[in-house]
Amino acid sequence: MFDDVATLETTRVANTTRKKIKFEGEKGRGDDTETQRITTKVYCTSFDSRIGRIYVASTESGVCKISVPKETRKDFFEWLRRHFEPEAVSDNRSQNREVIDQLTRYFNGKLAKFTCSVDLMGTPFQIRVWKELAKIPYGTTISYKQLAKRVGAPKAFQAVGRANGSNPLPIIIPCHRVLGSNGALVGYSCGIKTKEFLLRLEGAIIL
Numbered sequence: 001m002f003d004d005v006a007t008l009e010t011t012r013v014a015n016t017t018r019k020k021i022k023f024e025g026e027k028g029r030g031d032d033t034e035t036q037r038i039t040t041k042v043y044c045t046s047f048d049s050r051i052g053r054i055y056v057a058s059t060e061s062g063v064c065k066i067s068v069p070k071e072t073r074k075d076f077f078e079w080l081r082r083h084f085e086p087e088a089v090s091d092n093r094s095q096n097r098e099v100i101d102q103l104t105r106y107f108n109g110k111l112a113k114f115t116c117s118v119d120l121m122g123t124p125f126q127i128r129v130w131k132e133l134a135k136i137p138y139g140t141t142i143s144y145k146q147l148a149k150r151v152g153a154p155k156a157f158q159a160v161g162r163a164n165g166s167n168p169l170p171i172i173i174p175c176h177r178v179l180g181s182n183g184a185l186v187g188y189s190c191g192i193k194t195k196e197f198l199l200r201l202e203g204a205i206i207l
Helices: 003-007 073-083 096-106 124-133 144-150 157-165 194-200
Strands: 018-020 044-047 050-058 063-068 090-093 118-122
Touching: 044 073, 050 073, 050 096, 063 073, 063 096, 063 194, 073 124, 124 144, 124 157, 124 194
Parallel strands: 044 090
Antiparallel strands: 018 118, 044 050, 050 063
16 A cells, blocks of 8 residues: 555755654653654554545654645655655554544544644744644634734734644644634635534534
């Protein structure tokens, strides 16, 4: 299934930092730890969910990438090409067992708060936005305007929107809980239908 792993090209991303958010129950290093890309191993797999096939990748520090429909398998492996050396990538379901279990329980309405470790890769501004997204409670929503204020950039709506769109961990980092100023379901890279499904699942919207 993961023939793509063997053909990953060596590509480096300029000005990319790697940080880890600490969720409840997390073990390991602090939030500001930086790791050289060349030494980082990444383990990937996929599984079927209520919204379709989901691709998952994790490092030893935590889950680093989730691709949900409409993000494709090709998109998933392109992201891996940009962040990891080819020889560092392997097909390994056991390393992703915890996140698969938590996502499955979430889709079955049995989990409201993710506790799996995550390993975020992005610019300092993106990571700041993602950390704020992680604070939005299950079943609630905020506007892009509110999110911009929370990250200390009240006029940077477009930059906040781009950071939302580049979130590598949709669902776990709940960018689907951000709405337009009029409450419209806008700006979700994984598709409006998926956003609506997730918000209905959480009881944030009715009918």
